[in-house]
Structures are given as C-alpha cells and as structure tokens.
Amino acid sequence: METGTIFKFHNDLDTDQIIASQYLLLPNLDEMKGHAFESLDPDFSKKVKPGDFVVGGENFGCGSSREQAPGVLKALGVQAVVAKSFARIFYRNSINIGLPVIVCKDLPDEVNTGDKMVLHMSEGTVEANGKTYSCTKLPEYMQNILNQGGLIASLNKEEK
Template identity: 85%
Template sequence: MDKGTIFKFYNDLDTDQIIASQYLLLPNLEEMKAHTFESQDPDFAKKVKPDDYVVAGENFGCGSSREQAPGVLKALGVKAVIAKSFARIFFRNAINIGLPAIVCKDLPDDVQTGDTMELHMSEGTVEANGKTYTCTKLPEYMQHILNQGGLIASLNKEEDK
C-alpha cells in the first residue's frame, strides 16, 4: 500500500508530450527527467515526489515507441501510471522497465491533480477521496517482473538461480 499525490492528465497524451523528442539527445534519463511533461506542466518535474501517481484518460502513451517516456516517469519516482487505457507499446515498455501501468476505468473521472490515492496492486484496487475503485489486476507473472525492477532484472535474477 503506497499513498501518494495524483497528477492528472487527459486522453490521448502521447510520448512526445511525456518527453519531447529534442530531449532524447541528452545523455541519460537523469538529465531528461527535468523535462517530463514540460509542454503540459512546466513545473511537473519539480513538483512530483517519489511515490506520487500519474492518472490519465484513454490511450495514455500513444505515439512513438520511445522507452524514455516511461523511463523518465520512473526516474522521477512515479509509483505507477493509472489510466483508462494505454497505448500497447507504452504499456509494454512500462512493465519492461518496472513501472506499473494499471487500467482503472472509473478513477480518472473522479479525481483531480493534488488529490491523494493509495494503490493496492496485488488486490487490483485504488482508494481515493473515500472511495475504492476496482482496477485491472496484473497477472502474478507481471507483478513478479515489476517487483524485480523490470523484465531484464527479472530475467537476470532467474539466471542466477
């Protein structure tokens, strides 16, 4: 159970709005993360804290397949992205790097930036504003990948056994 502040975004937010292409020239995620959501909220990277959440509408992370988009969110300490739906490649990239991407159809309509929420990933629920929302519960193998820090970390730990 992790409680954090919500940063809310809208439908069809694409990867260029998460991290604009000109910042992909920077040498690493540490330098890129200061520019996360720059076109949406220029102070986002300064305001977001570890264990905060990004909540959005439909088709979050559409656009290019750049894995820096979930990467900068994880580098900033975002605990999870909860949306009505995800672009398939963003969802896959997020899980691969160890950033939970949770589908929750009703939550985004009921919350605002600044609200707090608590994610119960293993139960598939979120609590916000005194209400419990049912979300898609990730399969055990995906939760295992996330708990290990992403796909590569998970595979490396399997090889060590």
C-alpha cells in the same frame, strides 16, 4: 503501498508530451527527467515526489515507441501510472522497466491533480477521495516482473 499525490492528464496523451524528442539527445534519464511533461506543466518535475501517481484517460502513452517516456516517470519516482487504457507499446515498455501501469476505468473521471491516492496492486484496487475503485489486477507473473525491477532485471535473475 504509500499514499501519493495524483497528477492528472488528458486522453490520448502522446509520448512526445511526456518527454519531447529534443530531450532524447541528453545522455541519460537523470538529465531527461527534468523535462517530463514540460509542454503541459513546466513545473511537473519540480512538483512530483517519489511515490506520486500519474493518472490519465484513454490511450495513455500513444505516439512513438520511445522507452524514455516511462523511463523518465520511473526516474522521477512515480509509483504507478493509472489510466482508462494504454497504448500497447507504452504499456509494454513500462512493464519492461518495472513501472506499474494499471487500467482503472472509473478513477480518472473522478479525481483531480492534487488529490491523494493509495494503490493496492495485489488486490486490484485504488482508494481516492473516500472511494475504492476496481482496477485490472496484474497477473502474478507480471507483478513478479515489476517487483524485480522490470523484465530485463527479472530475466537476469533467472539466469543466475
């Protein structure tokens, strides 16, 4: 994996803070993605680059079950979301669309927005600020789902 820049957010980050409900009326993720994290960082969508990371605290992605929340992050090219813990529905929606979500208990307290990070998903580690952190290593079947672009893409490939 490549080195990316960290964009750090707080505990209990709600899906409405990722993409506010009024933008769900837009016709597609491409039009929605420019409004990601707008209430917390109005310039987030201009600053984030493909391969960057979103880092959060406890209960990342709580709130409504909108699949557009992980969808806009993937559309912006976010490489992965790393947090202390995830709301179950956000976690599931992320895997479904092929956005890696990694539980890493210690990293969020020791990094800041702008720090650089490297994710080694297959090893279950993250490197940042000269330190290596242990993270939850995804089971092989989940990594395969992510590698194929998400659950639907994976199931479609199995049918052929």
